[in-house]
Amino acid sequence: MNAVVAQLTARSLLGRRRAYLLLAMAVVLLLLAATIRGLAGQDPDITVGVLGGFALATLIPLLGLIAGTGAIGPEIDDGSIVYLLAKPLSRHTIATTKATVAIAVATVFGAVPVFLAGLILSGTGDRLAVGYAVGALIAGIGYATLFLLLAVVTRHGVVIGLLYALVWETLVGSYVPGAQTLSIQQWALAITEKVVGGRAEELGVTSAVGLTTGVVLLLIVIIGSTWYAGWRLRSLRLTSDE
Amino acid sequence: MATLLLDNVSRWFGNVVAVNNVTMTIGPGITGLLGPNGAGKSTLIHMMGGFLAPSAGTVTLDGEVVWRNEGIYRRIGLVPEREAMYDVVTGWEFVLANARLHRLADPEAAARRAIETVQMTDAQGRDITTYSKGMKQRIKMATALVHDPPVLLLDEPFNGMDPRQRLHLMELLRAMGDEGRTVLFSSHILEEVEQIAGSIQVMISGRHAASGGFREIRRLMTERPHQYTIRSDNDRALASVIIAEESASGVQLVAAHDTESALGRGAASVGRRDGSSALHVQATDYASFVHLLPQLASRHNIRLFEVSPADESLESVFSYLVQR
Numbered sequence: 001m002n003a004v005v006a007q008l009t010a011r012s013l014l015g016r017r018r019a020y021l022l023l024a025m026a027v028v029l030l031l032l033a034a035t036i037r038g039l040a041g042q043d044p045d046i047t048v049g050v051l052g053g054f055a056l057a058t059l060i061p062l063l064g065l066i067a068g069t070g071a072i073g074p075e076i077d078d079g080s081i082v083y084l085l086a087k088p089l090s091r092h093t094i095a096t097t098k099a100t101v102a103i104a105v106a107t108v109f110g111a112v113p114v115f116l117a118g119l120i121l122s123g124t125g126d127r128l129a130v131g132y133a134v135g136a137l138i139a140g141i142g143y144a145t146l147f148l149l150l151a152v153v154t155r156h157g158v159v160i161g162l163l164y165a166l167v168w169e170t171l172v173g174s175y176v177p178g179a180q181t182l183s184i185q186q187w188a189l190a191i192t193e194k195v196v197g198g199r200a201e202e203l204g205v206t207s208a209v210g211l212t213t214g215v216v217l218l219l220i221v222i223i224g225s226t227w228y229a230g231w232r233l234r235s236l237r238l239t240s241d242e
Numbered sequence: 243m244a245t246l247l248l249d250n251v252s253r254w255f256g257n258v259v260a261v262n263n264v265t266m267t268i269g270p271g272i273t274g275l276l277g278p279n280g281a282g283k284s285t286l287i288h289m290m291g292g293f294l295a296p297s298a299g300t301v302t303l304d305g306e307v308v309w310r311n312e313g314i315y316r317r318i319g320l321v322p323e324r325e326a327m328y329d330v331v332t333g334w335e336f337v338l339a340n341a342r343l344h345r346l347a348d349p350e351a352a353a354r355r356a357i358e359t360v361q362m363t364d365a366q367g368r369d370i371t372t373y374s375k376g377m378k379q380r381i382k383m384a385t386a387l388v389h390d391p392p393v394l395l396l397d398e399p400f401n402g403m404d405p406r407q408r409l410h411l412m413e414l415l416r417a418m419g420d421e422g423r424t425v426l427f428s429s430h431i432l433e434e435v436e437q438i439a440g441s442i443q444v445m446i447s448g449r450h451a452a453s454g455g456f457r458e459i460r461r462l463m464t465e466r467p468h469q470y471t472i473r474s475d476n477d478r479a480l481a482s483v484i485i486a487e488e489s490a491s492g493v494q495l496v497a498a499h500d501t502e503s504a505l506g507r508g509a510a511s512v513g514r515r516d517g518s519s520a521l522h523v524q525a526t527d528y529a530s531f532v533h534l535l536p537q538l539a540s541r542h543n544i545r546l547f548e549v550s551p552a553d554e555s556l557e558s559v560f561s562y563l564v565q566r
Contacts, residue, residue, distance in 0.1 A: 002343070003342075004339050004342040004343050005343070007339070008328050008331075008339060011328070011331065012328060075328075078324070078326035079322060079324040079326050080324075080326040080327050080328055082293070082320065082322045082324075083327065083328070083340060083343075083385060084343065085293070086291065086315050086318070086319075086320045087312070087315050087340075087343040087344055088312050088313050088314075088315045088316050088344065088345070089312060089343060090312060091312070234310055235295065235310070236293075237293070237294060238288065238293050238294075238322075
């Protein structure tokens with residue numbers, strides 16, 4: 001970890017009104033939760049629909065994409081990352097720091113609002129709020145680190161990330177059950193399922209993968225992505241105009 | 243004191259060879275890396291700065307390999323060509339951040355000193371986005387100088403600068419060189435390089451074409467045969483007096499229709515009694531030829547309409563060097 005790297009990363013992630021944009025996504029979720037609670041009252045099924053179908057399936061992947069690619073992609077594109085690389089700093093330190101900042105952003109603007117939305121929708125009932133908050137936190141970490149690696153490896157990180165989150169996880173996953181084995185959303189859902197506990201199955205909080213599989217695959221993605229991003233930073237080619 | 247050594251360095255991108263078997267030593271003082279666009283200067287600087295692996299050969303700084311060696315940046319200051327910086331901060335914050343990234347003992351003092359060196363103290367509190375091109379260049383310099391490195395690499399630092407900014411940067415580089423630092427900068431303009439560089443390395447099409455002091459390079463470039471196209475009211479007479487002089491090695495009378503196509507003048511060209519409309523002169527000694535020509539013309543009552551050098555473009559100068 002390096003404080004200056006973290007500071008510069010946070011500034012470029014949250015600076016220039018981008019923080020408001022991220023905040024807007026959280027606010028939309030909270031308003032949605034409040035409206036539904038007001039109209040339909042406390043209903044665990046609706047809670048699962050909103051938190052699972054909207055928050056975990058769409059909001060968190062998008063946040064992870066913005067935070068993960070945004071933590072390093074723009075710098076690589078405009079070449080300013082040279083100011084970090086031309087320093088006696090371990091590349092792994094740079095990658096780990098940036099991943100941490102991305103995770104923090106995904107947590108503050110993702111997991112925390114999900115928890116609040118869960119409380120608004122159904123209080124502490126069925127441990128849905130906590131379960132989905134933990135799921136959102138874990139998924140946020142997974143998406144942020146994976147998409148950060150994507151931004152280091154390719155200039156089309158955002159597009160590929162979007163394709164993965166929206167097409168692979170959502171579309172392909174709903175038609176081809178096997179695809180869900182390789183889905184951060186499902187891995188995180190396995191943890192949510194465990195936290196919710198007894199009534200999970202009844203409420204439809206079920207993951208396509210088992211808890212052990214989910215946790216192992218998540219660890220591989222999170223640690224592997226961050227380590228490999230650092231490795232790739234060691235030989236990052238800076239484009240020149242020539 | 244630090245010496246960069248390139249030993250049989252090549253770099254290719256797929257099938258394209260950007261740098262071809264270059265061996266050079268860059269020691270203290272100012273070295274200019276001169277060459278036309280696309281000659282491989284940036285590729286070479288990227289390899290010297292450890293941002294690109296040589297496909298073959300090695301780049302070392304005082305015996306230490308540069309590639310994949312983060313520690314080398316304690317001794318190298320890099321001024322990139324591209325202008326992007328973390329522009330959500332002020333000049334002061336940015337230089338200070340660079341000092342902190344170097345984990346200097348007293349980053350504030352180092353940043354203050356670097357900003358003073360580039361004379362940006364007055365503007366240090368402003369957002370980088372509000373800076374002019376020259377100011378950005380100076381702040382970039384400050385970030386490269388903040389850890390007081392013995393080696394300074396600058397990629398096309400004069401690009402897009404106005405004459406005043408150019409002069410200022412030249413002074414700055416000269417001071418760095420006088421302090422015994424190893425300063426290397428790239429440029430495609432001979433005049434820039436020869437004004438400040440003690441030694442010049444010429445790159446052409448990825449190859450190391452020449453090296454030496456600016457006098458040698460200048461001589462190589464000016465002693466080559468020069469071509470002139472001359473138009474006068476009596477080309478034939480002029481031809482005879484020019485060829486009598488030692489500074490010219492060849493004179494060709496060009497017929498009117500040839501010149502039209504050669505000079506692209508179309509119908510505007512005026513043919514004369516002797517059927518010619520221009521002279522092509524090959525001058526061996528360019529300095530004395532340009533001195534002599536008006537004297538000859540006036541002595542023989544010949545009016546000169548036009549004297550133009552035929553191939554003064556940098557590329558032709560360079561290609562002459564390659565052919566040698």
